[in-house]
Structure formats: C-alpha cells, structure tokens
Amino acid sequence: MIQNIIINGLINGSIYALLAIGFSLIFGVARIVNIAHTAFYMLAAYFIYVGFGYLGLSPYVAMPLAVLAVGLFAVICYKLFIDPIREHEAAVLIATIALAMVIQEALLIGFGGHYLGVPPLIKGYAEIVGVKVTYQHLLALAVALLALFGSWLFLMKTKPGLALRSTAQDREVANLMGINEARVAMLTMGISAMIAAIAGAIVVPLFVLDPHMWMHPLIMMLAIVVLGGLGSMKGSFVGAYIMAFAEVLVVFLVPMGSFLKGSVALSIMILVLLIRPEGLFGIAFEEER
C-alpha cells in the first residue's frame, strides 16, 4: 500500500511536472494559455500507438518520431491559428480550446472511443522491500526524471534556454537585446509541445488510451501551475508532486476516493492560494498596464 502510494505518486507527479513545465514555459514566453497542451500529450500517445501497432516500428524508433511529429504539428498549428490573433487574448484562448476539440474529435473519428493500449516495453518486475514493482514503472520513472533534468539543463545552461527565460522575464527588453521575440515564441511552442509529448510517451505503456484522456491531466496541470506560481519552474515541479501525492493518497485511503481525488487536490490548491495569492514560488508581478 505505502509502496503503491509512493511509486504511483512519483510517476504521476513526474508526468504532471513535465506537463506543467511545458505549459508554464509557453505562458511565460508568449502569454498564451494553451488549453491544447494536454491534447498534444494525448496526440503523442496516439502517434506511438499507430507507429507501434499499425506500422510495426520498434518503440524505440516510434517514440522519438512521435515526439518530433508532435513538436512540428504544434508549430504548424501555432503559425496557422494562434500567431495571427496573438494580440487578442480571449480569441487565443478560444482558439486553443477549439484546437484541443479538433484533436479530440479527429482521434475519436480515427480510432473510435475504445480504450486502447500498448504493451509494456520491458516485462518482469523487481522486488523492492518486498513489493513487486514492474520494470515498466521503474523505467517510466527514470525517463520522466531524466526528461525533467533535460529540460532544466536546456533552460538553464544553453543559449536558446537563456533567450527563452529572458523573453519570459521581459518581452520588450529581450526584443531590444536582439532576441527575435516572434521566433522565440514559435520555438517555445514547439519545445513545450515536445515536453508534453515526452510525458505522453512515458504514459503510453502504463495507461489506457482514449480520446478524452487529455481532460483530467489538463485540470491537474492548470491547478499545479497556479499552485506553484505561474512561470516558475521550481513551483511547477514542487506543485506537481504535491498534487500527485494528494490525489494518490485520497484514492488509496478515503472511501469513494476515486470520485473525490480531483476535489481534494483542487481544494488544496485553493487553500494555498488563500494564503499566498501568487502561488508557492510565484513572484507577484507588477501590474502590467
């Protein structure tokens, strides 16, 4: 039981953290509330399913291909539908909702509402302090932590990462320093979608796929981003684990827990906001006029 809670909490937390970091990134850089973010995560999972089940690709080939494809798709969508209406915040919001609906419906038409699955990459299980943990779960955890570390390295140690962070901090000044703001926004869209796609690739062998699987992570991701403070990587990271453990604890310990898991996690978020309106690690932005 306790081991179950820990392993599930860690995996869910890592996936939420990956999603939340991508979302935070695109919000910070381009001020876009991208509702379609988890739709990209779902899309990656389906791409892998197609590559694995229909095209017979090895999963080690299918997964990177899917991640790249989703990144490209996100950039194309951004150029076509979001970039032309960037100044109109409400319109951008609806455009991303509509985009998510398009993806969901396209998958529904293509695959039907059935639950689909991909077999685990490696079979077998390890015994850790007397509990069976499948290798697949351990692999997922390792990949998720690696991906988190990778995104941290990219943002903190590379030049494009620096450009990204500076644009997030102050768009106008970044522009004055010779950073092409439009191109950075496009790049960010692609990168954030790719991070979401990595999360999708991680969950493929663990979860079942259906065209509505983007809804729950979306809500949790939004809650995490608010809890941790918009635009704060550290906040997203800590918030993700708080929310994931809250969810898992409720499911395992409370009767009727699976109904209440969302409620409890979201109530925690609201409680935190009552005490700290800018989130755990958020910076209270000066009012933008």
Add this chain to the structure above:
Amino acid sequence: MGLLGFYLRKAYTLFKNQILVLPSRTAVLLFALALVCLPLFTRDPYLLRILIFTAIFAILAASWDLLSGFTGQMNFGHALFFGVGAYCTALLNLRLDFPPWISIPIGALGAVLTGLIVGIPCLRLRGTYLALTTLAFPIILMGVVFAIPDITGGELGISGIQRLSHSRVTDYYITTGLLLILGFVMWKITDSKTGILFHAIREDEVAVRASGINTTRYKLYAFCLSGFFAGIAGGLYAHIMRTAGPSTLEVALSFQIVIWAVFGGIVSIYGPVAGVFILYPLLEFLRILPKVRMLVFAFIVLLTLLYMPEGLIPWIRDHIEKECPRCKIRNVAFRKECRVCTARLD
C-alpha cells in the same frame, strides 16, 4: 385624451430617433419580434425544443459576459453557477414540492450564495490565476456530487422534476420571454452607474481604487449578479430537462460558454446572445454529419476567429455603423455627418 396622444407621439418619436436610426438596434428589435412571433408560423416540437435550449444558454452566456467581459474577472468555471442553480431548483421542486415559479428564483439565490463563496477567495486573484482557479470549483463540486449519491443522485442526477409548463409552446414563451427580459435587464445594468464601474474595474482596477471606490465590493457584486442570472438559466434547464445531472457542472460546458461568448463578441451582452443563437442551432444542424459534427464545429469557430478576433457581432457592428469622432455617438455607416453634432464622419 390629449395626454394619451402626447405620450403616443412621444413614444413614436423615441422609437424613430432611438431605435430606427441605428441598424443594430433595429436588428435587435426584429430579432425580438421574430422570437415572439415564431410559434404563430410553426409548432414543430423539435424546432421549439432547440430554441428553448438556445434561449436558456443565451441567458447563461450573457451572464458570463456580465462577469468576465464587463468586469474582466475571467471565469472559467461558469458551469458552477449553472449547475448549482439546476441542483437547487431540482431539490426544492422534488423534496419540498415548490412549483417552478418559486423553485427557480430560490435556486438562483443558491447560485448567488455560491457566487459569494467563490467570489471571496477569488477577489485576491487576477487575470490568468483567477481564470484557472475558477475552473477548479465546478470540478470540486462534481466530486462532492458523486460522493454523496443519496442526496444528489450521483452519476444519474436527480430526475422526476415537474415540467415547466404543460405545453411546449408555453415553455417556449417562458424561456424566450425570460431571455428578452433578462437580456434587457443585463444590458441596462451594464449601462448604469454600476456598469460603468464594472467597465472601469476591467480597464484599470488601481485607478478605480484610487478614485475612492471599493472595488472589492463591486467585484463581489458582479459575481453575485452573474451567479443569479446563470442560476436562473440552470433552474430553467432543470425544469425543461426534468433532470439535474452532473453534466451541468462539466468542464466542457464551462468551455462551451466561453466559446459562445467570445465567438459572439464579449463586452456587449448582445454578442454572447447572438453567439449562442448562431452556434447552438448550428451544432444541432450539423447532426446531419453525425461523425464529424464536433470537428466541423471546432473548425468553424477557429476560422471565424482567425478573421474576426474581436468576435462576430462587433465585426458586423463596425461594418454597418461608425462612431462619431467628436461626440462618440454611433451612426449608420452611410451617413456623411454625425446625427447629433453634425461633425464630419470618415
């Protein structure tokens, strides 16, 4: 007799000089007349049913506009008010045998109360934080609804509620009548002193506070007003459907409201109403393509926004009317000079 004649003449002058001079106002008048006269020509139950739901959702979308469009308090969980209104009305009707004309207003008061409860923590947040936090409330309530099936009926919801009236035509007149009345009331609110304060809070809250106005109270006021109108829509929905289920609290409904309102054009009240009257029947009409229905719908919304990012109705309005540069009064597009101050229009 002379007095009556005077009032009649005055009414005619007002009608001519206030309504007929502007194509948008004429369009609203024609729209209201068309709604009222429709059952004289057709009593097709399917058509009436669609229009009943359209009217209910139009009230809902307009109430969203009052809170999010005018006051700028982006609410992503507007389904909360709708759901609370529906559940309260259903429980009052079923458990206490209240007739619809009592249960709906009291149900709406329940929604006002939630508006207060939700508004108080949300007052400290703004912008995207607020939008994402409000999204959480209906989901929290939905979890509670599932967890206490004895009271709320769990997944199936509460069924067996009394019908709104005995015939569909009466239902139609009640809902569309309420839409016209409440729509007018909301439009008047946005035009009043309070409405101007709502505008000001959206534009610059700090400046409003600096002018000695208690913005907190006005924001809370906006939450309650919006909750009231949305609660009425929820109560009507419960009595028409004769069930109140968890679908009234869904995230999809909250998103749908935002889509309707932004598509029609926010900060106008009539924009969201028009948005619902275009999009809801469109979605029903698309049933001829059952498989790709939602896909086509989403594409229509996407493409419309690409060309009219301000929304459909403001786009049309700006093409048939222009604003006088001097006195800011609207004129028909083909006029050469302003109808009030005779300044040249370009």
